[in-house]
Amino acid sequence: MSFWNLLRHITLKHLRLRKAQIFMAAAGICLGVAAIVSIGVVNKSVLFSFEDSFNRITGKAKLQVTGAQSGFPESLVETVQAVPGVEYAVPVIETDGLLVSGKERSIMILGVDVLVDTQVREYSLMGDSADVPDPLLFLAKPDSILVTKTMADREGFVIDQKIQVQTVDGIKDLRIRGILNPEGPAKAMGGNMAIMDIFAAQMAFGKDRRIDRIDVSLREGEDLEAVKQSIIRAIPQGYMVDTPAGRTRQVEEMLSRFQKGLDLISYLSIFVGMYLIYNAVSISVVNRRREIGILRALGCRRKDVMLLFLGEALLIAIVASILGIVFGLILADSLVGAFSNVVSGTYMRTSVKSIHLTWLYPVIGFTCGVIASLLAAFFPARASSLISPVSAIRSVPYAEESFFTARRLNIGGVLCLALSAGIFAMYKMTSDSPLTNNVNLLIIAELMVAVGISLFTPTFLRGFVRIFNRFFSPMFGAAGRIAGLNLQKNLIRNAVAVAAVFFGIAVFVTSIGFTYSIKKSVIKWLDDMSIGDIMVSSGHPGSSPNANTIPMPFSMAEQLKKVPGVRFVGPWRRIFMTYNGRQVMLSAASLHRYSEYDRATGDSTVSKKIRFVPNKENIVVSEPFAAIFKVKQGDVITLPTPSGPVEFGVAGILTDYTSDAGVISMNLESYQRHWGDMLCNAFFLFVHPGTDIQSVCEEIQRQFGGNRKLYVLPSADFKNEIRKVMDDMFFFNYVLNVITLTIACLGIIVALLASVMERTREIGTLRAIGTLRRQIYAVVILESILMGIAGSLLGSIAGILAGWINLEGFFVMNYGSVAGYHVPFSSIILAIGLAAFLSGLAGVIPARQAAKTNIVEALSYD
């Protein structure tokens, strides 16, 4: 009796007979694999798109010199050019422009010295790569712009056409002097970019004699590291000299943090799939006990029986994983655009039109799917090999032979929870060690919490059913009593179905709790922060600080102050700069004035946390900044400024969610003095008491909105926009939640179908003594709802714990920010209700099957 014969003649027969059950089990693995593949592929596609655009824009540059986002003096180009080993040092301005003509869209504008830039980037104004009829006119006129052929075709632009672009000085007419063919940098950003001569870009975007970057190519044969060090020695402190690969690595790190949270959810989806496989194989073992007994009696070895069931699981896993890969790729393709928009608004500009296929994530997904299925099938397969031929043929109930007793499961649960606590404690206490301060450990701790609590499912279910039987079952009549008894009869098998719901709800509550807590903390922080009555911004108020917006001239503050009703105007500027090799945000505002005008508190609570360092200009830093750079209140730190390094005293460490990169807050006057930058990203206005805020907003829009795109919002509306942005950020969490809940429902259907099959004779007996079809229907539906409620209650407990770990560990330890955990009660109630509803829905098919049972056939069922 060879294994292959068994597989061919027995396994395939059973797979054909139990298509529905197999489908459910496979669907669980399929969805889990799809989640892994889709997240990985989407993330990789965004990164690939960014790198591709970056490399096209970088061209032959081997090194890049960058400074603060406000720009640095263009005179540095000559300094770098003079460094031995440097072939060309070319200046670059890279900024966003808002295209107002036609459909409003944000485009990337590259400002380059076109007379020398072609030595580094692969294009030419006077060659085949561009159609520029009059290059001299392009150079001579400040309103000249070149657009890509892709953009021209899409927008219907032609040469010599005027387009409107928002700049620092408002909406300006620019004239298209040429069109770039789709090669080199013109292919970056999906063609969503334009080129201006650097002098023209400086004028348009308020970069008076400043540039954003120097791209450096090296002479042949020069050592990269040696030239890099020479450049670092030649230029003042505070500039970053890095390879283009080094800069994309920073982006990779940012994206990997974003991905880690999603990875957790996708792996939990696989876990749920494992439960379904376990359930399906267990049911198969139960239903084929007699067959197993006969096989053993005919001489089949234990090993062969075990391999038979593992082989079935492997077949299901292979098919499911392949389907999961296909589905995952389809999902990735449909979500990549939305993901790209979230990343663009949150982290860095990118434009992804289609997925970038790699073998890595399909292989990971396939491997996870197969291994998870085999692991899940192992115990029931092993149990099948232990069935004695005599007991199988005599039909002794399966439950007596089960390895997994409630007691053993409870012990396992305690061990898992203890392990989780230990890992988390180690993670918290050894924050300096790279070995233990590792997000993967945190993921394991969360998984252990989920697994540990799930192992208590039979015990919990027993208690739950007891409470139901005692207090609630009479309300549902005979159906209620039968449902309660059925649940109690096979706790372990029913517990598996409950566990499927448990995991779905646990993932849901973990995710919701995490996002709810962060949102609540951010909104509370915003409420505490004095931002005035009206916000005037050039960028969408919900756009992330990481996203580039076109700033406004500081001089606008004086004009805004003249608007009737306005009492005080607080300009705000934010830039990114490099501090100790990392990018941090610098936020500048006239801080001391806000408390004078804060009608709500009069004396801001924030000021009580500040202790000024004497004889120094003072700054306040955010918690992530303090955590990343090990800075305390009272320390003195040196910041690189365009005018040279300057010492600042750290007057306080405050909560600031503006950027996870770390925020330095300083007075606007200090910033303007040291950075020489007279631009603002927003103005926060206070109005006189009793003034109608809406009418002031309208007046501002009327006076200033004609010449520039402005967002003028009352503070309450601004906070609502922040809430919407946060919802967008957590969009993928919600998508994965839906996937996990779907898998959970599949688990219920599988368990109930098996239950119905096992109770065929019992159902037949009930029907024979007069139970109506609708009553049978009600019993199964009720069982289903009860399993859903039980699973969701337990899952909520696990979700609260896991969500807390996620917040305390992942968020606080990695971002340094304090965000208190808030139990999302309303979401939990909704989740329980949803679980009950979906479980009831999942019970419809098994209920119909049970209700349709033929009495005569059922009574003769063995």
Next chain:
Amino acid sequence: MTKLRIIFSVLAVFLLMSPLAYAISGREVFEKVQALRNKKLDQKAEATMVLFDKGGGKRTRTLSMYGKDAAPEAYKVLIVFNSPPDLKDVGFLIHAHSAADRDLWAYFPEFKRIRRIPTASQDDSFFGSDFSYDDFSGPPDLNEYVYKIIREDEVIDNRPCYVIEVTPKKPRKYSKYIIWVAKNIWVPTKIEYYREKELYRAGAFKDIQTIDGIPTPFMYEMENLKTRHRTVLTIQSISYTTKYPDSLFTQRSLERGAK
């Protein structure tokens, strides 16, 4: 004896036809061309430049050119555009310390800033025309090239010419030039630019008139054979008796449009 005579005759013809038999070498031709160019260093010219694109459209601009012999250095050149209005007072300044060592600047009035043109770009198109910056500069350094007469007495515009192959010793944008130099007046009448073996640009210098004793083409045509773009520079007036002060060839003067 007859046989010997025939042999000597054949040898003589062979020797006469070989390059060694030219009365003058390629280098010598260009030394004469250079000498003539050196006489033109002090100059003022008014010119019209017309750019024709492949679709037949044309752009016309007028410019003034000022040149100065800057001994002991090489030369200085200032070019200022006079029209159209969008390009008025756009300028271009060259200080040649030697034939090979030149500084170039450009000025665009609307930016009120002078910008340097890197040395590497000096093979590139002169402000969108089909001429390069080199074409507007003074004499090149003869030592940077190898000269070989490949034909003689080819007639261009009724003038017999030496046809000389000029190859740069160091890699440049063009791997080879073929230049027709009119005999006796030592003025180039035609030029071809090659990249590898491919003809890239072609120029013709026509309407040669003698001004202040110096033969001068009054029409320069250049065509980019890849883009089918053509530029025609027509001299309206030119004088070689000027003696401009150094102050005209400064960045300040460039900013003022040579006023």
